[in-house]
Amino acid sequence: MSATTENRSLGRLPTREALLQKRRGWFFGMSGDQFVKYLFQGNATISIIVLGLITFTIFRDAVGFIPMNHASLAVYRLAGLEYVDIYREQLTTHSTMSRYLASVRAQKLDQLMNKEGLAPAAAMATLAEFDDFANRFADTINEQETLLGSMTDLVTAVKERQTVSEDIMVGKQYLLRAMAGATPERAAELQRAADVLTVEVIDFKAEFQRVLALRPEIAAANTSQVAALKALMAGAPKFADSDLQRRMEKFQGFVQGYCQEVEVTAQKMAAWDQSKPIGWLESFNAFAFGRKWVTASFWQDWYGIIPLLSGSLLIAFLALLIALPLGVAAAVYVNQVARPVEQKIIKPYIEFISAIPSVVLGFFGIAMLGETLRRVSQIPALDWVPGFPMAERLNPTTAACLLALMAIPTIFSLAEDAINNVPRSFKEASFALGATRLQTIIHIIVPAALSGIMAAILLGFGRVIGETMVVLLCAGNRIQTPDLTSGLGVIFQPVHTMTGIIAQEMGEVVRNSIHYRALFMVGVVLFLISLLINWLAQKIVRRYRISIG
Amino acid sequence: MVTASAMSAPSPSVQSLLRPVVSVGSVNGAPTPLAPQIAIEIDDVDFCYGASKALHDITLNIAARQVTAFIGPSGCGKSTLLRCLNRMNDLIDGARVTDGQIRIDGVNIYDPRVDVIELRKRVGMVFQKSNPFPKSIYDNITYGLRIQGESNKARLDEVVEKSLRGAALWDEIKDRLHESALGMSGGQQQRLCIARAIAVEPEIILMDEPCSALDPIATAKVEELIHDLKKQFTIVIVTHNMQQAARVSDRTAFFYLGKLIEYAETKVIFMQPANAQTEAYVSGRFG
Numbered sequence: 001m002s003a004t005t006e007n008r009s010l011g012r013l014p015t016r017e018a019l020l021q022k023r024r025g026w027f028f029g030m031s032g033d034q035f036v037k038y039l040f041q042g043n044a045t046i047s048i049i050v051l052g053l054i055t056f057t058i059f060r061d062a063v064g065f066i067p068m069n070h071a072s073l074a075v076y077r078l079a080g081l082e083y084v085d086i087y088r089e090q091l092t093t094h095s096t097m098s099r100y101l102a103s104v105r106a107q108k109l110d111q112l113m114n115k116e117g118l119a120p121a122a123a124m125a126t127l128a129e130f131d132d133f134a135n136r137f138a139d140t141i142n143e144q145e146t147l148l149g150s151m152t153d154l155v156t157a158v159k160e161r162q163t164v165s166e167d168i169m170v171g172k173q174y175l176l177r178a179m180a181g182a183t184p185e186r187a188a189e190l191q192r193a194a195d196v197l198t199v200e201v202i203d204f205k206a207e208f209q210r211v212l213a214l215r216p217e218i219a220a221a222n223t224s225q226v227a228a229l230k231a232l233m234a235g236a237p238k239f240a241d242s243d244l245q246r247r248m249e250k251f252q253g254f255v256q257g258y259c260q261e262v263e264v265t266a267q268k269m270a271a272w273d274q275s276k277p278i279g280w281l282e283s284f285n286a287f288a289f290g291r292k293w294v295t296a297s298f299w300q301d302w303y304g305i306i307p308l309l310s311g312s313l314l315i316a317f318l319a320l321l322i323a324l325p326l327g328v329a330a331a332v333y334v335n336q337v338a339r340p341v342e343q344k345i346i347k348p349y350i351e352f353i354s355a356i357p358s359v360v361l362g363f364f365g366i367a368m369l370g371e372t373l374r375r376v377s378q379i380p381a382l383d384w385v386p387g388f389p390m391a392e393r394l395n396p397t398t399a400a401c402l403l404a405l406m407a408i409p410t411i412f413s414l415a416e417d418a419i420n421n422v423p424r425s426f427k428e429a430s431f432a433l434g435a436t437r438l439q440t441i442i443h444i445i446v447p448a449a450l451s452g453i454m455a456a457i458l459l460g461f462g463r464v465i466g467e468t469m470v471v472l473l474c475a476g477n478r479i480q481t482p483d484l485t486s487g488l489g490v491i492f493q494p495v496h497t498m499t500g501i502i503a504q505e506m507g508e509v510v511r512n513s514i515h516y517r518a519l520f521m522v523g524v525v526l527f528l529i530s531l532l533i534n535w536l537a538q539k540i541v542r543r544y545r546i547s548i549g
Numbered sequence: 550m551v552t553a554s555a556m557s558a559p560s561p562s563v564q565s566l567l568r569p570v571v572s573v574g575s576v577n578g579a580p581t582p583l584a585p586q587i588a589i590e591i592d593d594v595d596f597c598y599g600a601s602k603a604l605h606d607i608t609l610n611i612a613a614r615q616v617t618a619f620i621g622p623s624g625c626g627k628s629t630l631l632r633c634l635n636r637m638n639d640l641i642d643g644a645r646v647t648d649g650q651i652r653i654d655g656v657n658i659y660d661p662r663v664d665v666i667e668l669r670k671r672v673g674m675v676f677q678k679s680n681p682f683p684k685s686i687y688d689n690i691t692y693g694l695r696i697q698g699e700s701n702k703a704r705l706d707e708v709v710e711k712s713l714r715g716a717a718l719w720d721e722i723k724d725r726l727h728e729s730a731l732g733m734s735g736g737q738q739q740r741l742c743i744a745r746a747i748a749v750e751p752e753i754i755l756m757d758e759p760c761s762a763l764d765p766i767a768t769a770k771v772e773e774l775i776h777d778l779k780k781q782f783t784i785v786i787v788t789h790n791m792q793q794a795a796r797v798s799d800r801t802a803f804f805y806l807g808k809l810i811e812y813a814e815t816k817v818i819f820m821q822p823a824n825a826q827t828e829a830y831v832s833g834r835f836g
């Protein structure tokens with residue numbers, strides 16, 4: 001009793017009353033705790049929904065690409081463009097050979113003027129016989145070119161008509177759809193407008209007969225060309241110089257190959273089937289394995305991701321190659337070697353790099369780095385470096401240098417974390433056994449932190465492959481698949497990238513067109529790559545947590 | 550608890566451990582003239598962490614092929630002194646010996662000409678928490694030799710067996726030498742660390758509370774091992790378990806607040822300590 005009285009006097013409630021006085025909510029009947037809980041729950045839900053919606057939209061817009069590409073490829077075949085392309089290939093081989101002759105001539109000219117000291121006019125005179133030969137070789141293709149031109153005209157006309165008729169059909173559908181909720185007068189008006197539009201149904205078989213009709217002429221042209229080439233080769237010029245002579249002999253080999261190709265092409269054209277349907281897989285593969293990305297072409301658009309994907313990967317690997325040693329070495333140094341004062345300076349400094357806007361880096365790349373690299377590459381003493389001197393100032397290497405700079409903070413921070421998580425006792429044990437600092441780092445610290453470092457590398461890779469501005473500004477933006485077989489010089493050949501192409505083309509593309517959807521497909525590929533990288537990194541880190549305990 | 554089970558284990562009784570030490574004798578830390586059996590001379594050492602002084606005027610001699618125990622309340626500087634003996638304190642910024650000398654074989658180990666790597670090969674260390682590397686048992690033991698450049702497989706195999714036998718671990722794990730060391734029990738891990746330390750054939754082994762994380766049975770095994778090891782090695786052990794000091798050591802040093810209070814034969818420290826503080830500490834009446 002006395003205790004209760006005492007409590008009261010201190011302003012305290014008796015226990016029973018205190019326990020039963022749960023307060024009612026002050027915000028829509030919710031208590032503070034509940035409110036906070038719902039607030040966070042709501043935020044989390046919204047984030048997840050937004051993410052889900054974004055993913056869904058991207059995938060939906062991308063998936064539409066397959067049927068559209070399917071239709072496009074179907075017209076490519078039906079209208080006969082595919083047929084003409086078979087023929088075009090043969091002509092391309094011929095012009096490649098002409099270019100080869102031109103390069104032989106350039107080599108000879110160089111020899112005459114620089115080694116033998118002939119005046120230009122004299123040198124030209126010496127080359128007259130060769131020039132005559134080259135010209136006569138070039139003339140052997142004239143007939144074919146005319147034929148290719150006529151065929152091209154025929155099939156593009158058909159394709160054009162098909163495009164127009166598709167456009168009209170779409171317009172008509174719009175009109176008819178608009179009739180649904182319109183007033184009767186307005187509906188009648190729309191109906192009349194729609195009736196005026198006639199959709200032409202093209203009989204591709206019949207149209208193609210005109211192209212087929214050229215077949216005898218093609219055969220005749222082939223025969224006369226092969227005869228002309230044989231006659232020409234009999235009188236091919238000979239060089240005293242063994243190197244040039246070898247190149248000439250190689251050229252003769254080319255010509256023989258070409259004569260065979262003429263036959264093969266003729267067979268292919270004969271076997272080509274206009275009515276063979278395009279498979280769905282084929283229209284997907286044209287994207288996934290296509291080596292051409294050609295848009296807004298008068299002939300045929302191609303949406304193959306290979307040049308973009310390989311460009312992106314090439315740049316990302318180069319960037320990692322630079323960033324990896326720097327980032328990891330810096331992490332090891334800061335964590336294991338540096339004095340506390342150094343740590344305090346270096347860490348924020350490296351992390352500050354990631355605060356530089358990428359467009360500023362890109363600008364720096366164009367204005368300074370690319371130019372400097374090219375200057376360096378033109379130093380004669382460095383001629384032995386593959387790809388030097390560089391032809392272009394903007395190329396994968398320029399972009400990779402800057403991307404490496406952007407990946408270094410990511411790799412550095414994560415690798416430093418991983419190294420920091422290696423128990424201090426490992427290091428002490430190693431030192432106590434008489435190991436030097438370097439031995440301890442190499443044999444104990446880095447292996448123990450390896451999975452963390454791997455995760456750091458992966459996330460650095462993710463950072464690099466998703467980066468847009470720098471590659472758009474510095475990669476050179478030429479759509480071509482880097483030819484890795486041609487040696488290391490490939491790292492100085494301009495490329496285009498997945499991120500770059502989206503940024504560059506998305507702005508001017510017609511909504512819902514095939515091109516628009518192709519860009520979304522590229523986006524999906526990027527998305528999947530990032531997803532894969534993050535998943536792998538998480539998996540590695542989880543395993544690493546377990547192994548260190 | 551520790552006492553009871555360790556006593557019941559086949560380890561020598563306290564009485565037999567407390568047999569007299571003949572030549573290295575001193576009372577209250579005053580060294581007698583050097584005898585050949587002295588492994589380490591600690592001479593008037595002061596030690597600082599930055600500005601704070603952790604050791605004051607420590608002077609004691611550690612006898613070769615005997616077990617010397619450092620006892621005292623937490624924070625009195627036992628580990629600090631132990632880590633001075635192989636210069637592990639070099640790894641801590643601002644930590645340094647400010648005065649005095651520590652001599653091994655007559656050489657001051659803080660002399661600038663001393664090669665720390667060589668010192669640590671000769672003065673091995675076992676830590677409070679067992680710390681095998683996240684590698685195989687085999688790689689753990691051969692680590693010390695490999696970094697010295699030894700790559701002869703036969704020689705390494707031989708050392709692994711010898712060290713594991715030396716650490717009384719061979720029969721337990723000889724079939725899983727290439728499994729991860731982290732899969733062993735705590736007691737096995739600690740004995741592996743001892744095996745790893747003796748693999749480089751040191752002369753002196755420092756142990757910083759090697760049993761504090763082990764259960765009584767594992768503790769008994771390690772204590773037994775220490776008893777065997779002193780035939781070959783000079784052992785310095787830090788412990789806060791007085792029974793353990795009594796069981797395993799020949800000589801005991803009692804520290805308090807960074808000062809050496811008393812250093813004598815273990816028997817003397819436990820039976821008739823000269824100092825009242827020592828007496829209070831060993832009898833458990835210490836704050």
Ligand SMILES: Nc1ncnc2c1ncn2[C@@H]1O[C@H](COP(=O)(O)OP(=O)(O)O)[C@@H](O)[C@H]1O
Pocket residue numbers: 598603621622623624625626627628629630641
């Ligand atoms: N790395 C360190 N930095 C600063 N002071 C330390 C450090 N290690 C130990 N000390 C201090 O030195 C004194 C002795 O510590 P220590 O030798 O670890 O004691 P013990 O091992 O006897 O418990 C303590 O006061 C402790 O706070």
Ligand SMILES: [Mg+2]
Pocket residue numbers: 627628629
């Ligand atoms: Mg300690």
